[in-house]
Amino acid sequence: MDTIWGPAxxxxxxxxxxxxxxxxxxxxxxxRWRRHRRR
Structure with a gap:
């Protein structure tokens, strides 16, 4: 983990x-599915 993996x-x-x-x-x-499940 130096400088390329982080931003990449x-x-x-x-x-x-x-x-x-x-x-x-x-x-x-x-x-619709998300709204129904959120109820």
Whole structure:
């Protein structure tokens, strides 16, 4: 863990989270499922 792994991992995690968020946000099923489960 020096200087490349740190930022690289952070960027990968952020990119993955963004992709998942966009997919869930663009998907009505995901939004509805999440809303129902939150109740």
């Amino acid at each position: 991992l952070d960027a990968e995690v952020a990119y993955r989270q963004e992709v998942v968020r966009a997919a869930v946000r663009g998907s009505d099923l995901g939004w």
